[in-house]
Amino acid sequence: MSFLFGSRSSKTFKPKKNIPEGSHQYELLKHAEATLGSGNLRQAVMLPEGEDLNEWIAVNTVDFFNQINMLYGTITEFCTEVSCPVMSAGPRYEYHWADGTNIKKPIKCSAPKYIDYLMTWVQDQLDDETLFPSKIGVPFPKNFMSVAKTILKRLFRVYAHIYHQHFDSVMRLQEEAHLNTSFKHFIFFVQEFNLIDRRELAPLQELIEKLGSKDR
DSSP, X not given: OGGGSOGGGOOOSSOOOOOOTTSHHHHHHHHHHHHHHTTOHHHHTSOOTTOOHHHHHHHHHHHHHHHHXXXXXXXXXXXXXXXXXXXXXXXXXXXXXXXXXXXXXOBOOOXXXXXHHHHHHHHHHHHOTTTSOOSTTOOOOTTHHHHHHHHHHHHHHHHHHHHHHHHHHHHHXXXXXXXXXXXXXXXXXXXXXXXXXXXXXXXXXXXXXXXXXXXX
């Protein structure tokens, strides 16, 4: 949650996506923040009683976008065309960008370029009222869950890149507690609702197991 971050890391990579105050989604976000504060992340990610699953996933997806936006914003100066000519998560995992609309054939590009494409694409999905309705009573589309899964799968890649290629910078900035808490929250959430395929999580499998075992 954004309250984890001090003013020092208020620089975001993309503009923050705000949930309108007074809306039901805003109430849900406040509920999420309150339960997160209790420290029990496994419980905090569970669907609150009587709530709509799509809406819960939508609110949390917006929140994860904002968190990753902030985390990446703190290290953009270290993630350059020179330092990261390819988008990778360690030596075994490399990502090529395609969004199916503007770029149909996957292209190899630098990490900053890839993450720019990725975050812009996510932003466009979140801003699309037909996909992420912010008004009460407007139904979520039938393909909402598959879009949310794609968004979360792609956001995971930013965490993976930061952990594999920039963790030393994160340590120097003393942001590792923020990064770990944010990632743990993200992982517990996607595990709770089975939103990302295990194979996609492979680049950070060891870390995921470690975070999970600490919580048993």
